[in-house]
Amino acid sequence: MPKVFNWQLGREMSYPYEEHHPDRQFAFVFNLNRCIGCQTCTMACKSTWTFSKGQEFMWWNNVETKPYGGYPQFWDVKILKLLEEASGESQRWNNDVYQGKTIFEAAEKHVGPEPQQVLGYLPTDEEWRFPNIYEDTPVGKPGAPMTFDQTGTSLPEHATWFFYLARICNHCTYPGCLAACPRKAIYKRPEDGIVLIDQKRCRGYRKCVEACPYKKAMYRPSTRVSEKCIACYPRIEGKDPEAGGRPMETRCMAACIGQIRLQGLVKINTDGSWTEDRYNPIYYLVKVAKVALPLYPQFGTAPNGFYIPPRWVPRGYLKQMFGPGVDEAIDAYLAPSRELLAVLQLFRRTNRIIFRYEIQEGPKVYETERHGKPFVMYNDTIIGFGEDGKELIRTQVEEPFHVRPATHQNSI
Amino acid sequence: MPYKEPEPDDPLELTGVVLPASDETSLKEMAVCFVEEFLRDGWSDEQLRAMFRNPYYRGPYLVWRQKGDAYVEAVIQEVRHIWRPNAAGGATHA
Amino acid sequence: MASVDVQFDPAFVEETVFLELRNREALGNCAMAQAFHVQRSALYDTTTATGEREARFQQLAARYFQELGFSELFAKRFEEFPLIGAHVPVALVRRAWSRKEERVELYVPPTPGGGSSLKAFPTLWIGFQVARCLNREQLVAFLRHELMHISDMFDPAFGYQPHPDFGAECETEEDLIRKRFRLLWNLVVDGRMRRKGWPAVDHGTTRLREFERAFASWDPQRREAVWPDLGNRASCTQRELLELAKDERLTRMLGQGGVRCPLCHFPTREGVCDWRGERAAVAEAIQTDYAWWDPVQGACRQCFELYRARLPVMG
Numbered sequence: 001m002p003k004v005f006n007w008q009l010g011r012e013m014s015y016p017y018e019e020h021h022p023d024r025q026f027a028f029v030f031n032l033n034r035c036i037g038c039q040t041c042t043m044a045c046k047s048t049w050t051f052s053k054g055q056e057f058m059w060w061n062n063v064e065t066k067p068y069g070g071y072p073q074f075w076d077v078k079i080l081k082l083l084e085e086a087s088g089e090s091q092r093w094n095n096d097v098y099q100g101k102t103i104f105e106a107a108e109k110h111v112g113p114e115p116q117q118v119l120g121y122l123p124t125d126e127e128w129r130f131p132n133i134y135e136d137t138p139v140g141k142p143g144a145p146m147t148f149d150q151t152g153t154s155l156p157e158h159a160t161w162f163f164y165l166a167r168i169c170n171h172c173t174y175p176g177c178l179a180a181c182p183r184k185a186i187y188k189r190p191e192d193g194i195v196l197i198d199q200k201r202c203r204g205y206r207k208c209v210e211a212c213p214y215k216k217a218m219y220r221p222s223t224r225v226s227e228k229c230i231a232c233y234p235r236i237e238g239k240d241p242e243a244g245g246r247p248m249e250t251r252c253m254a255a256c257i258g259q260i261r262l263q264g265l266v267k268i269n270t271d272g273s274w275t276e277d278r279y280n281p282i283y284y285l286v287k288v289a290k291v292a293l294p295l296y297p298q299f300g301t302a303p304n305g306f307y308i309p310p311r312w313v314p315r316g317y318l319k320q321m322f323g324p325g326v327d328e329a330i331d332a333y334l335a336p337s338r339e340l341l342a343v344l345q346l347f348r349r350t351n352r353i354i355f356r357y358e359i360q361e362g363p364k365v366y367e368t369e370r371h372g373k374p375f376v377m378y379n380d381t382i383i384g385f386g387e388d389g390k391e392l393i394r395t396q397v398e399e400p401f402h403v404r405p406a407t408h409q410n411s412i
Numbered sequence: 413m414p415y416k417e418p419e420p421d422d423p424l425e426l427t428g429v430v431l432p433a434s435d436e437t438s439l440k441e442m443a444v445c446f447v448e449e450f451l452r453d454g455w456s457d458e459q460l461r462a463m464f465r466n467p468y469y470r471g472p473y474l475v476w477r478q479k480g481d482a483y484v485e486a487v488i489q490e491v492r493h494i495w496r497p498n499a500a501g502g503a504t505h506a
Numbered sequence: 507m508a509s510v511d512v513q514f515d516p517a518f519v520e521e522t523v524f525l526e527l528r529n530r531e532a533l534g535n536c537a538m539a540q541a542f543h544v545q546r547s548a549l550y551d552t553t554t555a556t557g558e559r560e561a562r563f564q565q566l567a568a569r570y571f572q573e574l575g576f577s578e579l580f581a582k583r584f585e586e587f588p589l590i591g592a593h594v595p596v597a598l599v600r601r602a603w604s605r606k607e608e609r610v611e612l613y614v615p616p617t618p619g620g621g622s623s624l625k626a627f628p629t630l631w632i633g634f635q636v637a638r639c640l641n642r643e644q645l646v647a648f649l650r651h652e653l654m655h656i657s658d659m660f661d662p663a664f665g666y667q668p669h670p671d672f673g674a675e676c677e678t679e680e681d682l683i684r685k686r687f688r689l690l691w692n693l694v695v696d697g698r699m700r701r702k703g704w705p706a707v708d709h710g711t712t713r714l715r716e717f718e719r720a721f722a723s724w725d726p727q728r729r730e731a732v733w734p735d736l737g738n739r740a741s742c743t744q745r746e747l748l749e750l751a752k753d754e755r756l757t758r759m760l761g762q763g764g765v766r767c768p769l770c771h772f773p774t775r776e777g778v779c780d781w782r783g784e785r786a787a788v789a790e791a792i793q794t795d796y797a798w799w800d801p802v803q804g805a806c807r808q809c810f811e812l813y814r815a816r817l818p819v820m821g
Contacts, residue, residue, distance in 0.1 A: 122525075124635070124637045125602075125603045125636060126603065128603075129603045129604040203543070203546070203547045205543065206524075221517060221520070221521070225550075425815075426811045426812065426814070427815055428818055430819050473795075
């Protein structure tokens with residue numbers, strides 16, 4: 001297999017196709033400290049794309065409770081187990097370089113009569129059937145089943161914990177689905193890196209369903225072809241009437257009540273690295289502040305969905321899910337820098353894609369110490385600009401404070 | 413949700429409140445209303461009587477306690493006469 | 507001999523064929539899978555009317571379903587149960603999406619005058635997960651197990667009633683009795699299958715554990731006696747299984763662990779059974795309204811609170 005460079009793994013890896021990259025890449029950041037599991041994103045996607053015959057079991061967007069939940073059930077546990085068995089070792093990191101095998105490399109070594117491009121498995125009907133199983137089910141106090149842990153929520157790590165993991169297709173740089181398709185019916189768009197299944201070319205072999213480690217490719221029995229999250233590409237193209245021709249975020253992003261989601265289009269160099277774009281909010285969060293991390297980078301697909309890890313979850317669990325950058329990410333988030341605090345205000349202030357931000361400094365509000373580190377809060381103003389350079393939104397770090405006039409206290 | 417301690421004037425428990433007693437006319441109207449509601453739904457006389465005698469259905473029960481069998485029977489027949497003049501005794505409901 | 511017309515849901519057939527061939531491919535046996543996919547792929551380009559296109563996919567799958575031996579497997583199972591063949595003209599096999607949704611039911615049309623009778627051309631509905639088809643031995647065991655239940659329903663010795671009197675006061679009780687009844691019936695079927703030399707259905711948790719959990723309220727000695735007894739029975743009746751399944755805890759006596767408030771009939775786990783001290787007045791108030799009620803029967807918390815709230819008012 002050819003070799004490609006995976007920046008998330010800090011090394012080269014095998015992939016069935018030669019290295020090739022889009023001009024820009026659809027990417028997103030989800031702040032898991034904010035997700036309340038309201039499932040509005042899930043319903044937004046469902047009511048837009050997957051409400052028809054044959055799609056009943058499909059949830060292109062889903063929010064699962066970790067650690068016990070998963071849609072399909074135990075998807076991550078199963079693929080991690082397969083990976084460990086096939087590679088004969090656990091997924092180790094040496095500093096920032098991944099030492100274990102990816103799903104592509106594991107398949108290479110896979111000895112068996114059926115040549116497999118990508119290590120994977122096909123979920124059963126039953127595994128797809130209960131998307132929200134184990135919702136709100138926490139890990140309890142070890143050794144004390146069915147008891148209420150009086151100190152379960154003390155920090156820095158809760159003893160009793162769970163968190164919501166919101167997931168969509170990651171529109172990976174090296175998609176497992178694309179690699180596995182025998183007919184090359186899956187492609188990555190050059191203009192935005194969105195991964196799509198050609199509905200006319202697909203023949204329903206379901207290799208993509210087997211291969212995607214995140215299980216976001218789904219077979220539709222009524223049309224006998226497979227489907228997946230399409231990143232609401234008409235909206236990115238500006239075709240939604242509300243967008244006024246300008247690139248817009250997906251339905252699931254726009255619907256987010258908890259304001260945990262931010263989507264962007266980052267520029268990509270020919271070698272696959274992100275073009276330096278210092279004031280692109282996604283670039284800043286992932287590359288500069290390093291507060292947002294990829295989901296299960298060890299699979300090797302280089303997902304373009306990044307997560308700010310939930311601060312209360314035991315670090316061991318988070319590290320196996322988000323890689324070695326967890327401690328730094330949480331540190332950065334707990335006592336955010338001036339710029340980070342401002343950028344975090346951009347989440348869900350607009351449904352149009354923000355391409356660049358500017359910060360206008362404001363007065364100091366207070367200073368204190370947080371987790372042993374000095375923290376100062378300034379009421380800066382942050383402005384988000386669209387692709388055409390026009391201002392999209394303008395907001396401040398502190399929420400504006402309105403005082404109603406005494407004469408009309410009940411009206412605005 | 414924060415837990416609120418019961419206050420002396422807000423005990424957070426079921427409290428009985430006395431309402432002024434109804435006069436004869438109101439009582440009759442209420443009784444008629446009870447019967448009409450369910451009679452028009454197809455209830456039989458037997459079912460209607462049972463409702464009045466069941467302490468679980470507080471309103472009709474109080475009518476029966478205060479006024480007795482004969483009064484309730486008269487109300488039922490009066491309402492039946494208005495709404496189901498042709499049916500005899502009442503067909504059974506589901 | 508009358509035979510059952512076994513009709514397969516096309517979705518079930520297609521999925522079974524796809525998964526079976528994929529399994530074979532994974533084990534290195536690719537020839538049939540490849541031939542299937544070549545023919546199937548060609549159908550995608552069919553430009554005929556939707557109905558005809560659909561039919562072609564279904565026909566292709568049906569042919570392979572036959573070639574893979576599934577049709578015969580099902581047919582043979584029905585031959586093993588002549589009682590079913592004698593009474594059931596049609597059996598429908600459908601795809602179920604999880605264990606919870608798997609069921610084998612006999613649908614009986616209503617007879618004039620109310621009720622229903624097994625004599626009137628019933629339809630057998632068999633819904634189960636496609637994944638079961640991937641292990642032939644288990645598939646056979648599963649079908650035999652379910653069909654033995656159905657066969658019992660036609661066996662006069664079993665005395666099956668479609669709508670038996672469970673002797674329950676509410677749906678909660680009925681559900682509980684029904685579940686326990688089915689478990690006991692399963693035990694008898696298990697035993698008979700064993701004695702015929704038929705491989706058992708693999709359940710994961712053993713049948714014994716299921717039995718111990720469902721009948722945890724029984725004395726261990728009683729469980730130890732009933733378990734082998736049912737397992738060795740050549741036959742039994744529906745009535746006796748239902749009697750065994752009744753839960754002695756389900757009485758109207760909340761005070762003795764029952765589930766329903768005698769006043770409002772709502773199921774409750776928390777009954778008030780202690781009527782001493784201040785509560786005596788509440789008990790008296792209840793008795794004024796419910797002359798037949800005895801405090802030992804208890805009352806639910808809601809009824810208790812209601813009567814207590816009324817006390818200052820009613821005097």
